[in-house]
Amino acid sequence: MNKAIYPGSFDPVTKGHLDIITRTSKIVDHLTVAILKNPRKIATYTIEDRIEMIEMVTSKFENVDVAYFEGLLIDYALQQDTKIIIKGLRAISDFEFEFQMALANQKLNPDIETLFMMTNSKYSYLSSSIVKEIASMGGDISSLVPPEVHYIIESKFRK
Ligand code: ADP
Numbered sequence: 001m002n003k004a005i006y007p008g009s010f011d012p013v014t015k016g017h018l019d020i021i022t023r024t025s026k027i028v029d030h031l032t033v034a035i036l037k038n039p040r041k042i043a044t045y046t047i048e049d050r051i052e053m054i055e056m057v058t059s060k061f062e063n064v065d066v067a068y069f070e071g072l073l074i075d076y077a078l079q080q081d082t083k084i085i086i087k088g089l090r091a092i093s094d095f096e097f098e099f100q101m102a103l104a105n106q107k108l109n110p111d112i113e114t115l116f117m118m119t120n121s122k123y124s125y126l127s128s129s130i131v132k133e134i135a136s137m138g139g140d141i142s143s144l145v146p147p148e149v150h151y152i153i154e155s156k157f158r159k
Pocket of ligand 1: 123128
């Protein structure tokens with residue numbers, strides 16, 4: 001069975017993430033969306049909220065589930081018995097960091113491969129930070145986030 005992990009902060013999930021999840025779910029047998037619990041990074045949404053939002057937008061996919069992990073991605077991949085890490089690439093700016101990470105992970109465990117999926121051109125500008133920036137100033141984020149979680153995302157910024 002071809003199992004893959006799609007790691008990230010998902011703080012919060014966007015239509016860009018969902019596009020990568022949708023496309024990956026068609027080419028692997030099983031996909032785990034894995035939220036990195038990073039003690040060095042202050043998140044806007046709790047792990048529980050992020051899990052709930054991803055569950056809501058992926059409930060229609062039978063082969064997708066959600067989890068969170070702490071520590072090294074490569075250790076988590078081993079623990080999950082998966083050899084495929086999926087990353088999305090939006091722009092050259094993503095490439096440099098992801099290239100370094102992929103090579104470091106390859107060094108740590110050459111059996112685990114990082115596969116890159118090119119962004120959908122509709123979402124090449126989209127990030128969780130952009131969504132939060134717009135929502136915090138009262139802008140309309142409906143075209144940027146899945147409709148099921150729009151309300152939850154906005155509720156953080158409602159006065
Ligand atoms: P961000 O806060 O920048 O959205 P995440 O850590 O949540 O970052 O991203 C998780 C993964 O999803 C990364 O591999 C990232 O490159 C990818 N990703 C995020 N947004 C998009 C998008 N709009 N199109 C394609 N891939 C994306």
